[in-house]
Amino acid sequence: MAPSRFIAVFSLHAQRLFEAAEMLTPRVEVCPPDGVLLEIPARREQETLDRLTHLLDRDVRIGGASTRTAAILAARMAPGTLVPYHRESRFLAALPVTALKFCMEVEDALFETFAGWGIRTLGEVAALPRASLVARFGEKGAILQRLASGEDVGIRAGYQPEPEFKEEQELEWTLNVLEPLIFLLGGMLTRLCGRLKERGLAAESLCLEFRLDDGSSFRRELRPALPIQEAKILLSLLRLDLQTESPRSGVTGICIQARPAHPRIVQHSLLQPTAPHPEKLAQTLTRLKGILGGENVGSPRVLDTHRPDALHMEEMELASPKGRGKGQRKESDRPQLDRHHPHPEGGSRLALRRIRPPRPTRLCRETIVSCAGPWRTSGDWWTEGLETQAWARDEWDVELTDGVIYRVYWDHRKRQWYVEGMYD
Amino acid sequence: MSSAFSSLPLDPLHERNGAAEDAAAERRQALKSFRFHVSRYESAEFLPTGIEDLDRLLKGGIPRGKLIEITGDLSSGKTSLLLSVLAQATAGEEFIAYIDAFDALDPEGAADLGIDLKRLLWVRCGPSAGAGGADAAVNKALQAADILTQAGGFGLIALDLQAPPPQRGVRVPLHIWFRLQRAVKGSLTTMLVVARSRTVGSAASLVLALERQDRWWAHRSSRSANVRFRVDAPAVTGGMDPIAAPEKVAGNRFQGLQSRAHLLRGEVHGSIPVYCRF
Numbered sequence: 001m002a003p004s005r006f007i008a009v010f011s012l013h014a015q016r017l018f019e020a021a022e023m024l025t026p027r028v029e030v031c032p033p034d035g036v037l038l039e040i041p042a043r044r045e046q047e048t049l050d051r052l053t054h055l056l057d058r059d060v061r062i063g064g065a066s067t068r069t070a071a072i073l074a075a076r077m078a079p080g081t082l083v084p085y086h087r088e089s090r091f092l093a094a095l096p097v098t099a100l101k102f103c104m105e106v107e108d109a110l111f112e113t114f115a116g117w118g119i120r121t122l123g124e125v126a127a128l129p130r131a132s133l134v135a136r137f138g139e140k141g142a143i144l145q146r147l148a149s150g151e152d153v154g155i156r157a158g159y160q161p162e163p164e165f166k167e168e169q170e171l172e173w174t175l176n177v178l179e180p181l182i183f184l185l186g187g188m189l190t191r192l193c194g195r196l197k198e199r200g201l202a203a204e205s206l207c208l209e210f211r212l213d214d215g216s217s218f219r220r221e222l223r224p225a226l227p228i229q230e231a232k233i234l235l236s237l238l239r240l241d242l243q244t245e246s247p248r249s250g251v252t253g254i255c256i257q258a259r260p261a262h263p264r265i266v267q268h269s270l271l272q273p274t275a276p277h278p279e280k281l282a283q284t285l286t287r288l289k290g291i292l293g294g295e296n297v298g299s300p301r302v303l304d305t306h307r308p309d310a311l312h313m314e315e316m317e318l319a320s321p322k323g324r325g326k327g328q329r330k331e332s333d334r335p336q337l338d339r340h341h342p343h344p345e346g347g348s349r350l351a352l353r354r355i356r357p358p359r360p361t362r363l364c365r366e367t368i369v370s371c372a373g374p375w376r377t378s379g380d381w382w383t384e385g386l387e388t389q390a391w392a393r394d395e396w397d398v399e400l401t402d403g404v405i406y407r408v409y410w411d412h413r414k415r416q417w418y419v420e421g422m423y424d
Numbered sequence: 425m426s427s428a429f430s431s432l433p434l435d436p437l438h439e440r441n442g443a444a445e446d447a448a449a450e451r452r453q454a455l456k457s458f459r460f461h462v463s464r465y466e467s468a469e470f471l472p473t474g475i476e477d478l479d480r481l482l483k484g485g486i487p488r489g490k491l492i493e494i495t496g497d498l499s500s501g502k503t504s505l506l507l508s509v510l511a512q513a514t515a516g517e518e519f520i521a522y523i524d525a526f527d528a529l530d531p532e533g534a535a536d537l538g539i540d541l542k543r544l545l546w547v548r549c550g551p552s553a554g555a556g557g558a559d560a561a562v563n564k565a566l567q568a569a570d571i572l573t574q575a576g577g578f579g580l581i582a583l584d585l586q587a588p589p590p591q592r593g594v595r596v597p598l599h600i601w602f603r604l605q606r607a608v609k610g611s612l613t614t615m616l617v618v619a620r621s622r623t624v625g626s627a628a629s630l631v632l633a634l635e636r637q638d639r640w641w642a643h644r645s646s647r648s649a650n651v652r653f654r655v656d657a658p659a660v661t662g663g664m665d666p667i668a669a670p671e672k673v674a675g676n677r678f679q680g681l682q683s684r685a686h687l688l689r690g691e692v693h694g695s696i697p698v699y700c701r702f
Contacts, residue, residue, distance in 0.1 A: 273516055273517050273518045273579060274519075274578075274579060274612050275518075275519050275577050276519055276575055276576065276577030276578060277575075277576070277577055280575050280576070280577070281575060281577070283575075284571055284572065284574075284575040285545075288547060288568055288571060288572075291567055291568065291571075292547065292548065292549060292564060292568065296547065296548040296549070297545070297546075297547055297548070298545070298546065299541055299542055299543075299544055299545060299546065300529075300531035300534075300541055300546050301531075301541065302531055302532045302535055302541070309530070309532075310532075311531050311532070313546070316545050317542065318519070349504060349507075349508070349537045349538075349700065349701065350501075350504050350680050350681065350700040350701055351503040351504040351506075351507050351530065351533055351534075351537065351700070352530045352533050353498075353503055353528040353529075353530070353586065353588070354527075354528050354529070354530050355528070355588050356527045356528075356550060370639075370641050372641055372678040397678035399499075399639065399641075402589070403497065403498075403499065403636070404497075404498040404499045404589065405499045405639065405678065405681075421528070421530065422498050422499060422588070422589075423499055423681070424498055424499055424500065424501065424502055424503040424504065424586070
């Protein structure tokens with residue numbers, strides 16, 4: 001097995017450092033707060049150093065050695081040093097004792113103790129008898145001596161830094177028309193989706209920020225029904241969204257940030273009923289929302305109250321028939337309907353058609369053919385400060401001379417008759 | 425199955441008496457019609473309505489990949505029939521869309537009827553969806569129908585064009601219906617249009633006209649007649665408003681409707697009674 005070499009790199013631009021390191025080797029460790037440690041084959045050491053200097057700024061501090069400890073201390077104490085193979089202890093011998101604080105947490109009192117003993121370099125610490133060190137400092141003494149000799153202590157876990165999926169672009173001149181803006185967004189989204197795909201991720205939501213020429217900014221947030229990693233689909237969703245609401249003045253800069261999520265994996269079945277294609281559904285919903293408004297398209301949810309017509313709209317989700325995802329109802333919760341045993345007596349349940357909002361009306365005794373009621377309902381009167389939400393009413397079913405059977409109610413608070421809907 | 429074969433002349437003497445060829449032809453015909461009958465009932469080409477008599481009359485239910493129209497006056501049971509079909513579709517784990525031109529759907533009632541609301545896409549085109557009167561709402565509904573038929577994957581798309589009184593029916597150019605008919609043709613999506621008067625014209629493959637025949641009002645016979653009495657329980661008891669205090673009020677009760685469904689256009693013709701009850 002070829003010997004490994006370690007290269008420690010420290011820079012103030014931590015995010016750029018992580019991205020560059022990931023491009024060179026998958027074996028990346030983090031050295032808090034501002035460094036990374038790369039493990040590479042010995043034969044690729046020079047090539048890696050060349051690429052690192054090419055990718056990063058000049059203000060980085062790089063050091064290489066055959067052990068982690070020596071590489072870190074080389075980068076910290078003597079940037080640009082490549083310690084030859086098996087020469088770690090000789091290199092470290094000249095370094096001051098205080099350099100140990102770059103490898104582990106050491107109290108200043110310990111350095112003062114070393115200073116009191118007349119020990120100033122790591123070479124002198126390495127030369128001390130280990131048994132005496134352990135007798136005075138415990139296990140920490142042994143660890144310090146091993147570090148001073150250039151040995152690695154403990155196992156460092158590989159660290160995968162959280163990548164930021166962000167694309168920014170400053171424009172040379174102001175854009176006032178949508179088409180060239182879409183063209184630019186297309187390029188940015190292609191790059192963004194490429195990075196997402198490399199990591200097997202998809203965009204759960206997109207945050208757009210347009211810097212405008214009047215100094216303000218215009219923000220939009222796009223939330224598809226499911227995570228998408230196709231730039232083309234995201235672009236068409238963005239286009240529909242921007243057609244609905246576009247920036248109020250010229251655009252001078254664009255910033256897109258994607259929130260990553262794992263893409264949805266669905267196993268199709270021949271026996272499964274048809275369902276809308278998730279990506280096509282996302283486009284369809286965006287188009288519908290563009291025409292009708294976001295609050296008018298979705299799946300209704302009935303609220304847990306007796307308040308009439310208490311509901312809210314939710315984003316439609318394509319629940320898988322088999323298996324139950326987070327937030328999905330249990331099989332037993334779903335309305336069970338036996339397809340081969342319809343409603344008894346060969347009929348269906350009576351439906352009410354609502355009139356929204358309920359229409360104020362005046363009832364004449366002459367126009368009423370039949371009536372039934374009242375059914376008294378009320379609620380929320382115990383909630384202080386929410387007077388508008390309280391209701392108290394008497395419901396009646398009335399058949400008028402036009403043959404239509406209405407549900408009307410007398411509002412006790414407003415002292416008024418209202419038509420709530422019709423039975424049909 | 426037994427009834428289909430019981431009418432066949434299986435007596436060998438009967439065949440020897442010179443009527444053998446006739447009997448064989450009759451048997452083939454009976455077998456053919458039986459197979460046809462079975463395949464129509466068992467295939468995925470039909471969506472049951474939830475009303476057994478109507479399914480029998482329609483030879484299995486509402487055909488898929490077609491444009492269907494349900495018409496009738498208000499309080500004739502059209503919406504009840506529509507929701508019954510939607511409930512059957514969601515019971516079969518299909519996704520459905522309800523394009524509500526006048527924002528009339530009652531989701532609570534729909535859930536009571538058995539519709540799985542998680543599988544329902546409700547598209548509200550009524551007054552809350554923007555300015556404009558009935559025409560604007562209908563235009564938006566047709567636009568939404570066009571978009572949804574292009575999307576595909578929905579088992580059923582319901583287009584509710586029933587305007588509340590005093591407005592009457594809506595007028596839609598015929599070419600729009602043919603466009604929608606072509607969009608669903610050959611797919612597993614059925615489009616159901618519900619209106620107060622016939623609007624789809626010759627683009628509809630099946631027209632069901634509902635005519636109300638009767639309604640039931642149960643007069644006060646017992647104090648427990650009113651079953652819809654509801655009061656939200658307060659989180660903290662004490663200090664109850666006398667208006668809202670639970671109190672049973674005796675009264676009459678509206679029980680339901682009886683209508684007659686006429687098949688005006690389609691492969692079969694006829695009519696059957698349809699009941700809609702609470």
